[in-house]
Amino acid sequence: MNIERIASISTLENIRDKARASSPENGKSEEQEAVLLCAGGGCIASGAYAFKEALQSALNSQGLADKVTIIETGCLGPCAQGPVCVIGRDKTYYQGLQPTDAEELVSSHLKGNQIVERLTWKGEGEKPVPVLADIEFFKRQTKIVLRNCGRIVPTSLQDYIAHDGYAGLAKALTSMTPEQVIDEVRISGLRGRGGAGFPTHIKWTFTRNSEDPQKYILCNADEGDPGAYMDRSVLEGDPHSIVEGMALGAYAIGSSKGYVYVRAEYPLAIERLQIAIDAARQAGLLGKRILDTDFCFDVEIRMGSGAFVCGEETALINSIEGKRGEPRPRPPFPAVKGLWQKPSCLNNVETFANIPAIIHRGGAWYAGMGTEKSKGTKVFALAGAINVSGLVEVPIGAKLREIIYDIGGGIKGGGVFKAAQMGGPSGGCIPAAHLDVGLDYETLQSLGAIMGSGGMIVMDEHSCMVDVARFFLEFTQDESCGKCVPCREGTKRMQAILTKICAGEASMEDLDLLEDLASTVKSTSLCGLGQTAPNPVLSTLMHFRDEYVEHITDRKCRAHVCPALVQFNINDNCTGCTLCARRCPVQAISGEKKEKHVIDQSLCIKCGACLLACKFEAVDKQ
């Protein structure tokens, strides 16, 4: 596409007004309708493109091809319900779309203005809730980071500009000094969204104060926590916000060059970000003399190659330099000696996505949300035993109960909430007793969890907390870079002890050793990965110590998760249908036809196939 150079604010405003008039969000015009189809990674994986094809051919066959346009947007949030779409003008939301639904959607809704109820959101009592704004999941969210996701075409510069895109940059370049930009960020109270929550303006000030003609601004898009994908969604759904956020950061710290470090496992994010960078460059919003000012800035993408530790800032810097992805000791901090030994400022994708909105609407507006010490909003990735899993953005300080029950629709299958694992492998668990605490940096820390990147795995009584800790330790010990001893050797030993506990082979001395190890790994590891690796163990020990003790002294796993501590038995309900015996992969079940069967415990591998197969509730898991 040919993009004209935007050399002044007035050109930018002209483009904005023109683009606004034809914004896909509202349908292109009175006669024109638009279907906003989510083309985020999740919906694509669940078949958005197959549905799109079917929808297009339905439009063609029903003669609406020139009236209705299908527009691919970024992620809307409820990823597990995908593919999803929103009808432009009346904002009807449809989910779980299959290619076979296309004809009906076109004939009923687009032609006959009749809502297809079976594809809408279901509220209380399975009542259909067709309009986006009425749906609890969306209604209760406050979207700043995800403001454009699901609303604009991610690859369209015009569309981004129509939604106040680059207005923040224009404002900063023409009417603010770099110090004023930093001050606006200070007023906003924005803290780093990568996990640690370090105040962004302090980081920027440190880098600004480092005297060196060459400084770098770096964007950490090496999102690696299992189950967290807010950064991916922003890059896929609103890549220009990162380009603008980085340009603002560069202006503030005095940098002319930025790098976005994206993990290679995010091909769609990389593709869309590259399109955004190219478009911004063509429009003169990157490059030399941006908006006809003296400010020059450009961005390049660097791809990570799969190491979790490269999300740690100094390891990320090493990786950009082409070195082994290992952290460096701090001090010196990157603000003094970072990329290629030059002052560098690294912020997370979510942090950068906030910046344009803060500059455009003012720090005070942003600080109006959140708690006293933690301002603004935070995106969480809901997963696990929850009815609606997906991305949600709420003001910091929102209660866990609100997120899980009001937005997430409660526990799957009407189960009982046991704990929420926050902050991925570096975080911890929050038990039911703390459902009503507000989620902010300090509170989470005091409960042994962290805000982290915002991963939130909801668990019910079917989760074993020792097994959860073991899972995360397995992850961190596998992802340890091996540079420092406590992380390299200590996490491996912790994992071994946890495996032993899950196998019912541990003693109470092992538990003591586990705690000693956790303390040393936490206190002496070189980087954040090692320093936080014991958190899942420490927090589950803090809140669920009795489960550990049960595994050790009673050889019991109350959630029936740890295979060694579970036994399958056949009770008197057995009709001798032989189904379980046929399903058993190791031939551990025997018995005559029409007679009660038995499981040979010495052969049983505790796979649970018999339990799933049985139609008579004759298999007990104990």
Added chain:
Amino acid sequence: MNIELNGKIYEVEPGQTILEAARSHGVYIPTLCYHAKTGGVGKCRVCVVEVEGMRGIVTACTVQVGEDMKIVTESPSLRKHRKMVVDLLLSAGHHDCLSCAQCGNCELQDVAYSLGLTHPSFPQPERKPEDLSSEFLVFDETKCIQCGRCIQGDNCTVINDTLGFAYRGADTKVSFDHDLPIGSSSCVQCGECVQLCPTGALTDKKARGLGRNWELEKVNTTCPYCGVGCQMTLHVDRKQNRIVRVTGREDAFNEGMLCVKGRYGYDFPSSPKRLTHPMIRKNGVLEQVSWEEALDYTATRIKEIVDRDGPDVFSAFGSGRITNENNYAIQKFTRAVIGTNNVDHCART
């Protein structure tokens, strides 16, 4: 600048690390990965100390001293963490001090001893065979603590780029090229890695079983191979009248570096083929003569030949194994006494 170390005030140099400052005043902070030549990398985490006002505990090898910095190098919690870290290292390999060539000269052994560690607390991994594929080095992976000193020395001092870390996490290992046996790798066997190794992971093959560190007399000398004059220490078994091994002197200009000849070519002093006295071939047979006779004979013959055929039939050949002064004397003698420019040298190119 002043710092407070364990409650006492010391004067230190700005820019020094806490470790350097403490060592300069004789305050012991145990370390494993630090070496003056390879610097502080913060890998082993044994040198952890507490600094007032700094978050958590920090490594003494990476943090620079600051004015009036208050540092504690010994406390029950520091000792506990150090003990755990060293215990993890002992457990990760097979540090068989009884048979190890580095026994008595091993930094890991010293640290374990000072912390009162008697045995590894965790199950040890499987044994792996030593790499005996090269002429002069032995690599025992199970004694390696991945401190990276050998790699730093190889890549930054001798700039050979043979050594590097391979794999990741608990599988991390020091590898020669792409995990090749040393004998098949690009290693030139200068022994810099052996010199820097804090444990018995990298040792000298020729010295195996020939003498314990404490039995050997250390004799400082200059390498006889070339005019650079590297300083080295001979480890001599006096009873056997034998050089067992050679190490570079780290306090000298060569900072411990030696080449493969200097470090491993030490057999010649005790070679039976070595010339130990002057000889003159008489009637086709070499006969032992006195220095006076040998020098007189040589001087007379040179004079005769030069007088008869002119100075240009004479040529002198210097040597890389003698000093600059000796080489100077050779060319001076040739030009001024004999009167010819026929001077050459084995290291001329």
